[in-house]
Amino acid sequence: MNQTVTTALRISEIFFSLQGETSRAGLPTVFVRLTGCPLRCTYCDTTYAFSGGQTMALPAIVAAVAQHAPQYVTVTGGEPLAQKNCLPLLRALCDAGYAVSLETGGMLDISGVDERVMIVLDIKTPASGEVEKNHWRNLEHIKPQDEIKFVLCDEADYQWAKQILLQRKLAERCGVLFSPAQGQLAARELAEWILRDHLPVRFQLQLHKLLWGNEAGR
Numbered sequence: 001m002n003q004t005v006t007t008a009l010r011i012s013e014i015f016f017s018l019q020g021e022t023s024r025a026g027l028p029t030v031f032v033r034l035t036g037c038p039l040r041c042t043y044c045d046t047t048y049a050f051s052g053g054q055t056m057a058l059p060a061i062v063a064a065v066a067q068h069a070p071q072y073v074t075v076t077g078g079e080p081l082a083q084k085n086c087l088p089l090l091r092a093l094c095d096a097g098y099a100v101s102l103e104t105g106g107m108l109d110i111s112g113v114d115e116r117v118m119i120v121l122d123i124k125t126p127a128s129g130e131v132e133k134n135h136w137r138n139l140e141h142i143k144p145q146d147e148i149k150f151v152l153c154d155e156a157d158y159q160w161a162k163q164i165l166l167q168r169k170l171a172e173r174c175g176v177l178f179s180p181a182q183g184q185l186a187a188r189e190l191a192e193w194i195l196r197d198h199l200p201v202r203f204q205l206q207l208h209k210l211l212w213g214n215e216a217g218r
Contacts, residue, residue: 020208
């Protein structure tokens with residue numbers, strides 16, 4: 001039997017919005033949010049995706065994406081790689097001709113992800129509560145087209161992230177993103193630290209939150 005027919009995933013939501021983060025910020029994008037996450041970061045803003053959702057066959061997911069006629073598709077969570085069928089979903093979306101990105105929390109192996117996918121890899125900081133879960137060997141599989149993201153809660157997080165950035169020469173691997181955790185670190189303060197220290201990173205705010213707050217499905 002055709003694997004595509006039998007492959008299914010638990011989907012929290014599929015929606016069309018503007019990409020709020022990364023170098024693709026502002027681009028109209030379809031988001032496929034998978035249900036479930038083994039992490040419990042202190043700043044998580046998608047706790048509703050920890051459970052629930054609906055089971056959808058892979059062709060139905062691809063068809064739902066196609067209804068929006070997008071150029072860009074982001075597979076996110078939760079933690080999308082916690083579902084083994086995330087990998088065939090990513091391949092199917094690439095095969096359909098979309099520019100596909102994957103947002104992952106960085107605790108699970110990314111080596112099986114289709115080479116055509118832009119991986120956005122979180123590195124969890126001490127204040128996230130999940131720093132021990134970082135799967136550092138993932139850095140061996142990062143491609144120049146990928147991006148590494150730090151969400152920072154305070155100055156201690158910033159200093160820790162700066163050390164990781166420089167010691168592991170992350171900016172030589174791919175683009176690096178520094179973001180302030182909403183409600184925990186002032187955006188201007190982080191911006192000033194980056195400028196003071198001449199860090200080779202991209203400062204980013206979450207565009208979708210500026211436009212729509214924490215409204216789900218945006």
